[in-house]
Ligand SMILES: Nc1ncnc2c1ncn2[C@@H]1O[C@H](COP(=O)(O)OP(=O)(O)OP(=O)(O)O)[C@@H](O)[C@H]1O
């Protein structure tokens with residue numbers, strides 16, 4: 001699945017598209033259509049992050065369509081409200097771990113970076129918090145260990161990228177390999193069982209009929225939304241990703257902020273590690289495999305621009321839920337995981353194509369350049 | 376991929392060197408009406424950018440478009456260039472109704488455009504940019520050698536033979552990019568060349584070059600549409616003037632030389648503007664030294680620069696583009712590291728980095744608004760408060776209401792059009808975007824303002840307002856260090872003037888002791904490529 005990496009726009013370095021915008025300022029026209037609503041010649045789904053709400057409506061439409069497909073294929077199941085409610089909870093629970101990782105990923109991408117090491121950090125944090133030594137400190141010690149490992153590894157990413165000037169793609173790719181390696185050597189390639197009932201109960205229990213994992217997802221999403229939209233940290237993130245030079249000249253410490261973004265992503269991975277360990281009541285070096293792809297894909301279909309500067313938490317959440325719904329749909333219909341991955345790939349491509357419509361004129365220009373650059 | 380410099384089969388076609396700069400098509404008739412627009416309308420959501428424009432352009436004339444920021448000039452030329460489609464109205468091109476579905480169609484018809492915002496591909500070379508979309512080709516291969524030669528020829532006609540055609544555009548200074556953008560328009564066979572504020576980034580002598588070329592073009596019967604906010608340029612080069620106000624033609628085909636300035640201004644703005652600089656304070660009110668720069672040096676950019684700015688004083692730096700002015704400003708601001716020398720604020724040596732400078736009370740409006748200053752997709756108010764949102768925040772939570780109010784105050788003072796601070800900055804006209812960049816530092820709380828070409832693209836009315844605001848800030852004790860290519864602006868606004876040439880301060884005097892010609896003589900003898908990163 002690794003070659004399903006999201007499309008050409010997934011360039012690690014920030015694509016320079018906006019900088020070389022041609023006379024036809026593409027986004028200009030996009031915004032025009034977007035604000036025009038019904039009157040514009042462009043339709044609502046080309047809306048940008050600034051008007052993320054409209055885009056999110058589109059995602060909710062996709063979600064509704066998936067539910068309709070489910071209702072058509074399994075009318076008997078969908079006729080039972082009890083089953084439907086439980087299925088919704090199942091989907092949310094399925095989405096919860098990747099959802100938490102995706103919130104961190106969304107920040108990193110809006111800030112103009114990418115974090116390929118999230119799955120590996122989850123694994124390392126999970127393994128670290130379930131060693132015999134850590135478990136001897138009890139549940140508190142385990143939680144602390146997972147969060148601390150996540151933050152520290154994220155900080156290493158951040159320092160390498162912002163002060164070591166490594167390209168985010170390279171730095172986090174290296175971290176992906178290294179963190180999984182470290183996890184394997186710590187765990188001796190064994191599955192480490194968690195003996196803490198407190199930890200194991202997190203995934204097993206419900207409060208007022210809703211799984212605790214779903215509450216955790218809700219809390220992380222809410223916190224992410226508040227931080228992105230209402231705090232100076234969020235504002236800096238958008239500035240740093242949207243135009244780093246402008247941010248720097250406005251007195252924002254771009255490097256420190258970039259570093260903090262990766263630490264934030266690491267923190268989310270630490271939280272996810274506890275959730276995942278709790279679900280499996282164990283941890284191993286191979287856990288959270290390919291989460292980076294799921295998280296990046298969810299952020300992209302949620303409308304986060306890979307070139308940075310634009311994106312929404314709600315969009316990312318919807319992206320994760322759409323993926324979880326697809327998985328669920330295939331499961332209740334007893335279809336293979338291969339077919340499921342193909343559909344997911346198709347959805348990613350479609351989402352990115354929609355994004356690229358905004359850059360249509362740029363693409364046209366670049367297509368012309370290709371003649372020159374090819375020689 | 377190594378290619379032969381030239382394809383031998385067509386090597387005979389090397390007569391480029393003798394060809395005229397731009398070839399007018401053979402059937403060009405001087406004086407005939409090439410372009411006529413009637414009742415052109417173009418709306419953007421919430422804005423009628425063009426609301427019934429009439430325009431008539433004849434072969435061989437320089438037709439000037441005048442109008443305030445946001446009047447619709449750029450929108451008009453984008454319609455002509457095939458970038459925008461008009462909502463209604465007729466475009467008549469050489470006697471026949473025409474629609475230009477895209478920029479290529481307009482180019483094919485013989486309309487070449489120099490856009491207000493640079494439209495170059497930064498990672499291509501100068502020659503590749505100049506011939507983008509109409510490369511010399513044979514058998515499917517691009518003929519780089521021929522393109523490079525032709526580009527070099529155009530560049531030297533533009534007075535910039537020193538810009539290497541193989542150089543990446545990214546590494547050129549702003550004015551260099553403008554020259555390349557002009558070279559691109561001149562590489563077409565065209566009947567009409569549109570220039571949207573080409574002189575905004577150019578220094579005095581380069582405007583002279585530009586005018587020489589425009590005269591060559593019109594002598595061949597090529598029509599030129601010329602946009603500028605500088606009336607003296609329009610008087611010098613223009614034949615006829617059409618004035619736009621709020622998307623409407625308020626006057627058409629006025630004689631460029633003889634129409635009184637008062638008339639032009641009142642047709643543009645609907646009122647009269649005393650285009651004067653604010654009075655300087657009569658007594659020497661400037662306070663203690665605010666900024667002290669000692670022996671600042673960066674090899675290839677500037678050397679051994681010492682200067683000071685006192686509280687309440689406006690210090691102007693005159694010099695050509697490439698004389699090291701912008702680099703000096705950025706170094707003082709901590710955005711570049713000096714190789715030698717110190718920068719002191721209030722007697723304390725600043726640590727390197729922008730952060731320290733901002734904390735010490737500095738603010739800088741940089742030279743290039745798009746790449747250095749703006750978040751184009753973000754609302755106006757967030758751009759205005761980009762440097763100050765932390766100040767209005769409490770416990771890390773931003774205060775959007777306060778930010779909007781502050782931004783709106785600035786929008787009102789600088790006559791931002793439209794005034795709606797929630798619009799994305801990219802929907803603003805060029806001059807209005809510039810007001811946002813400068814406005815960012817006028818919010819208060821700044822002790823020293825570093826302004827790099829603050830009035831680039833700003834119309835006469837707003838310019839006068841901006842001067843008033845800057846003077847008013849100085850009266851409150853703010854120090855200002857101003858860089859401008861427009862010598863009258865430096866002389867009119869500043870209390871004290873430093874003249875820079877080739878990275879050195881060659882003269883320092885009170886503004887009253889200098890006149891424009893003296894400054895121009897001191898400033899001359901520089902070239903664009905000096906000071907550009909190697
Ligand atoms: N893509 C767009 N979306 C929405 N509004 C736009 C867009 N482009 C231009 N406008 C609006 O149209 C009006 C005319 O803009 P235009 O760029 O033509 O002004 P201008 O005369 O060139 O001004 P300047 O002297 O500042 O360059 C402005 O009010 C501007 O805000």
Ligand SMILES: [Mg+2]
Nearest residue numbers: 449491804805
């Ligand atoms: Mg304009």
